Amino acid sequence: MDGRVASSGQTRHGASEVLRVEALTVQYGALVALRDVSWSVHTDEILGIIGPNGAGKSSCFAAVTNAVTHLGRTFLGGNEVSTLRTFELADRGLRRTFQQNSFFGELTVLQNAVSAIFRDFSTGLATSLFAPWREATTRRAAETAAEQLLDFFGIARQYHDQLPGDIPYGVQRLLSVALAYGTGAKVLLLDEPAAGLSGGDMKQLAEVLIGLRKRNLALVVIEHHMDLIMSIADRIVMIDQGAMLATGTPAEIQRDARVREAYLGRDE
Numbered sequence: 725m726d727g728r729v730a731s732s733g734q735t736r737h738g739a740s741e742v743l744r745v746e747a748l749t750v751q752y753g754a755l756v757a758l759r760d761v762s763w764s765v766h767t768d769e770i771l772g773i774i775g776p777n778g779a780g781k782s783s784c785f786a787a788v789t790n791a792v793t794h795l796g797r798t799f800l801g802g803n804e805v806s807t808l809r810t811f812e813l814a815d816r817g818l819r820r821t822f823q824q825n826s827f828f829g830e831l832t833v834l835q836n837a838v839s840a841i842f843r844d845f846s847t848g849l850a851t852s853l854f855a856p857w858r859e860a861t862t863r864r865a866a867e868t869a870a871e872q873l874l875d876f877f878g879i880a881r882q883y884h885d886q887l888p889g890d891i892p893y894g895v896q897r898l899l900s901v902a903l904a905y906g907t908g909a910k911v912l913l914l915d916e917p918a919a920g921l922s923g924g925d926m927k928q929l930a931e932v933l934i935g936l937r938k939r940n941l942a943l944v945v946i947e948h949h950m951d952l953i954m955s956i957a958d959r960i961v962m963i964d965q966g967a968m969l970a971t972g973t974p975a976e977i978q979r980d981a982r983v984r985e986a987y988l989g990r991d992e
């Protein structure tokens with residue numbers, strides 16, 4: 725931690741709220757997976773979401789991105805987006821990853837990165853037909869931007885021409901985050917990005933997430949690796965049995981007896 729957060733709910737001077745959710749509730753039949761959960765995240769901030777398996781963390785992300793039927797309201801950049809479709813939210817800069825790696829297995833790593841950003845470089849049909857040289861120039865620019873994207877995420881050039889299934893698992897995890905980030909992201913929702921990682925891979929992921937925060941991105945990270953989330957998060961929300969149990973800085977969360985009893989003190 726870099727000490728920028730003085731107390732629960734406070735962020736560094738000048739940071740603006742990017743995403744706010746109010747009273748999110750998700751019900752699957754008779755099962756209430758999420759109940760009246762509210763939180764917000766600001767630019768240049770990492771918000772951690774922790775809780776036991778089945779606590780409702782992933783349901784929270786599904787509700788935020790309007791991927792499941794839910795109650796409650798979501799605001800992006802001050803505008804209510806509670807009824808927008810998932811892809812419309814992505815167009816507005818709200819992106820997410822999943823617990824499983826997400827990429828096109830038949831494309832190379834570089835081609836995957838190009839596909840994630842190519843919309844910003846695409847040309848119209850008329851240009852393709854009557855000015856093919858311009859389309860070729862645009863494609864080269866997209867490939868250069870894709871290389872820079874992969875470089876930022878620490879994905880070495882030696883992997884760029886390989887299929888994702890042939891690269892190390894830790895690199896696959898970074899690739900999934902890079903593809904979600906793409907271009908134009910304002911808020912990145914990461915669902916257990918460190919799943920299956922350890923040692924150097926975990927350290928590299930932490931460095932990437934801190935680097936994204938320095939780009940004034942707002943990050944919301946669901947994570948079970950307590951060492952990781954406690955070291956990078958500015959604030960943490962604890963969810964248990966579908967409800968918010970506690971919220972505060974990592975230090976406050978670690979001191980909270982309810983959290984220790986419900987989660988941190990349990991055998992993993």
